[in-house]
Amino acid sequence: MKWWWRYGQETPNLWKEVVNAKYGKLDNWCTKKNTAPHGVGPWKYINNMKDDFFQEVSFRIGNGTSVKFWKDKWLLNIPLKDSHPRLFLIATEPDSTVASNRDGNIWDIRFRRNLQDWELGEIFDLFKSLERFPVNSQTPDSLKWGESSKGVFSVKASYNRMNTIDVLTDPWPWKLIWKTKLPTKIKCFTWTALKNATLTLDNFKKKKIHLVNRCYMCQKESESVNHLFLHCPVAADLWHMFTAILGISWTIPYCLKGAVESWSLWKMNETINKIWQMIPACIFWCLWIERNSRCFDGTSTPNCSLKSKCLVNLFSWSNLSPVNDVIPLLDFIGSLSVA
Incomplete structure (x- = not known):
């Protein structure tokens, strides 16, 4: 998990360029998944931890160019596609970023059709949450670990979190x-x-x-x-x-x-x-x-x-x-x- 944190937080350097060249860059936070049936490498095994890692992180919004508006966890404790599923189904661009849903200092969320009466309450709740959310276009987006205010990753915190999950889901006497x-x-x-x-x-x-x-x-x-x-x-x-x-x-x-x-x-x-x-x-x-x-x-x-x-x-x-x-x-x- 430490390497996923480093991949998302560190500026481009040699080791990231090597990993991107071999596996392909998916976005600013992770590489493409290796589906080859052969070959052994450290990153192939690190890739197996990606889903567990991103369950524990959220995003701090800076300019919003690297975070997906609907699919990433940044506004609430869950992605907006899960908290507002009906709005997600009619979104014009489900993969759009946070920045692309803003026009200057105004939120500009686009849908494929006009909203129905029963959908108005959901869009009002969404805008109420958005208007309290600060956006700083001068800083880049970044990762936040866990629920703490600092949000800094540590191996100890990751280990304790994984042990807690294992106890709840697999309590057999090792x-x-x-x-x-x-x-x-x-x-x-x-x-x-x-x-x-x-x-x-x-x-x-x-x-x-x-x-x-x-x-x-x-x-x-x-x-x-x-x-x-x-x-x-x-x-x-x-x-x-x-x-x-x-x-x-x-x-x-x-x-x-x-x-x-x-x-x-x-x-x-x-x-x-x-x-x-x-x-x-x-x-x-x-x-x-x-x-x-x-x-x-x-x-x-x-x-x-x-x-x-x-x-x-x-x-x-x-x-x-x-x-x-x-x-x-x-x-x-x-x-x-x-x-």
Whole structure:
């Protein structure tokens, strides 16, 4: 977002000329969107933040030559096309700038036809707002960040704002992954699984790679992230093993994200809480390793051995040491009970 702020606020310099030459200049505030199916570059990824950035900014009007009268946010907290939709529909030039809707010091808004009686109240409200709005033709237009009077962008303010939005729209417990003692590659894999991005056969189909879609674990249902890690009989057996050890009753949710959210809602005592947080990732990883073994090597592990591997991995990750003796492992399993 910082680069979008710099692009709109800074005077022309070398880096802007390079970006404009490669991607094309849309207006004074942003470049054209890169729609090429190939190529990698920093600005291509910065472009993905453009919509989020312009939701948080408005415009300070100077001479009005760079701000769109109807489509940009400058007079109210929303664009005029949203606050006065009926007037926008009959505007002569929907893409006109603020300056083009003025004649000297007078507002001169043009429409394609004469206004109807029921539209007069709306135009009166618009002119009432406009007559209180100062216009300085001697200064250029500029960006304003957020609701503060200074309106200056900062990375900290942007970060806090994005976190606030994420909490409201996506309140799932990310700490269940990143704030554990799991190895880094297990954390990354779990995150990928929750984003439905693991290379299961249904995701291959989305990439237009067509293969016979059958679960390698049960050989009955089609393979998907939700089926492989939750509803496959092999996966369900692992989940039931842990619920039996812990002494709890739990219904497996429909989707993977819902399962992690539901798992995090249990209130555990401090002695096993950190181990509890690692159980979903442990199950996911063991199932994925077994799935790939059956897919690429043609070898399968009995369910009882798969359960043992899962418990051994959980013990190793929670104690940050390998299993050298069966006694500590049995004590560890016994300590998991919450009943």
